[in-house]
Amino acid sequence: MARISFPKDFVWGTATASYQIEGAYDEDGRGLSIWDTFARTPGKVVNGDTGDVACDSYHRYEEDIALLKQLGVKSYRFSIAWPRIFPQGTGEVNEKGLDYYRRVIDGLIAAGIEPAVTLYHWDLPQALQDKGGWDNRETIDAFLAYAEIVFKAFGDKVKSWITFNETWCVSFLSNFIGVHAPGHTDLQLATNVAHHCLVAHGRAVQLYRSLNLPGQIGTTHNLSWSEPYTTRPEDVEAARRSRAWGNEWFLEPTLKGSYPQFMVEWFRGKGIEVPILEGDMETIGQPIDFIGVNFYTGGYTRYKKDSGLFDSEDVQVGFDQTFIGWNVYPEALYKVLSWLHEEYGDIPIYITENGACTDDHVAEDGGVHDAQRVDYYRKHFIQCQRLIDSGVPLKGYYAWSLLDNFEWAEGYAKRFGIVHTDYETLERTPKDSYYFIQKVISEGGFDV
Numbered sequence: 001m002a003r004i005s006f007p008k009d010f011v012w013g014t015a016t017a018s019y020q021i022e023g024a025y026d027e028d029g030r031g032l033s034i035w036d037t038f039a040r041t042p043g044k045v046v047n048g049d050t051g052d053v054a055c056d057s058y059h060r061y062e063e064d065i066a067l068l069k070q071l072g073v074k075s076y077r078f079s080i081a082w083p084r085i086f087p088q089g090t091g092e093v094n095e096k097g098l099d100y101y102r103r104v105i106d107g108l109i110a111a112g113i114e115p116a117v118t119l120y121h122w123d124l125p126q127a128l129q130d131k132g133g134w135d136n137r138e139t140i141d142a143f144l145a146y147a148e149i150v151f152k153a154f155g156d157k158v159k160s161w162i163t164f165n166e167t168w169c170v171s172f173l174s175n176f177i178g179v180h181a182p183g184h185t186d187l188q189l190a191t192n193v194a195h196h197c198l199v200a201h202g203r204a205v206q207l208y209r210s211l212n213l214p215g216q217i218g219t220t221h222n223l224s225w226s227e228p229y230t231t232r233p234e235d236v237e238a239a240r241r242s243r244a245w246g247n248e249w250f251l252e253p254t255l256k257g258s259y260p261q262f263m264v265e266w267f268r269g270k271g272i273e274v275p276i277l278e279g280d281m282e283t284i285g286q287p288i289d290f291i292g293v294n295f296y297t298g299g300y301t302r303y304k305k306d307s308g309l310f311d312s313e314d315v316q317v318g319f320d321q322t323f324i325g326w327n328v329y330p331e332a333l334y335k336v337l338s339w340l341h342e343e344y345g346d347i348p349i350y351i352t353e354n355g356a357c358t359d360d361h362v363a364e365d366g367g368v369h370d371a372q373r374v375d376y377y378r379k380h381f382i383q384c385q386r387l388i389d390s391g392v393p394l395k396g397y398y399a400w401s402l403l404d405n406f407e408w409a410e411g412y413a414k415r416f417g418i419v420h421t422d423y424e425t426l427e428r429t430p431k432d433s434y435y436f437i438q439k440v441i442s443e444g445g446f447d448v
């Protein structure tokens, strides 16, 4: 029997996001976000679901904190909704919005749980989108004004800040592939959005440093792992391009202050240019205290002429898949974080999201027996220990998600929570995966 064990100071947590759990979309002065608009657009979200109510965490946050305390986590990652702070994106601050997050932060600290705050987890104020959104460089200044208000309001109590969640999703998934808000399908626009979000990240880091606050700041990118299906050079290169779109395109500017040249050339060949202004790359490459990595899946990619953006296609080989159709490939977590460490050095890494979508329901005995999710976590925890043992500076792990919640274009049809949410009664029911993680945390590991 082998033992998987974690350092005593390893930070265990869970993660959520404002639009996905809060509800109260029009309460206490909250302004509309692009997701309120997008979810109301027919055909964009499964079953026409919206975040109007979600998990009602705006009113039930104390229940959530009690679940976190019982779980035994050291930290809770959640996001602040910009439209609660600036309903119109800029201008007058909504004090009731600040009051809500003050209640959440104070409640977490009283429960002995460190708040880790994401500034931007996709709910851009609609009023800013009406002026071009992230394609408009002026949105960067609006973001800085928002960041300054929340840094000053909570910077003495919140010691971990994440500027953006998954800039690839904010830019390419939402403005080129188009399945997330605001739903554009324009590659140059998406490239502009990606760049402006990266500049906004760097400016927020500079602002945070200037305020001399007692905490750490980083950002979170969603990394995946596309491996070449064969050793043929064309497959190797196709997989490299596919991987780089999500990985190097964001990590290299953030951690080295430059875009990966081979990808700049590839996009230039398609008539796409990055709207870099003087000083942008130095701003983006501001030193940060940690890098957050969201990881879910990986797979194989091969060359296919004139297919997609990168003359590539994914190859569906014999992976088990979760209910959302993503491969279960735990070793890819080891591979991608080992690569990140080799490529970018000893920057501390937090897995800021990892988890599985399974088709859950409350059983006759009142429990939720999500065996596939328990198995997913078990296998990914084993990779976390491999990483730590191999010298990768993996400092913590946040399970996505605490609660079943609004899964964007999939609405409530897809569940990632370790706690089941009944969307009629809003009752929370811990799943078997919750009790598995609770045990791992309390015992510092598990036997395999």
Ligand SMILES: OC[C@H]1NNC[C@@H](O)[C@@H]1O
Residues within 6 Å of the ligand: 017, 020, 166, 294, 353, 400, 406, 407, 408, 416
């Ligand atoms: O798809 C699962 C999660 N992925 N990362 C961003 C989160 O908001 C999603 O719910």
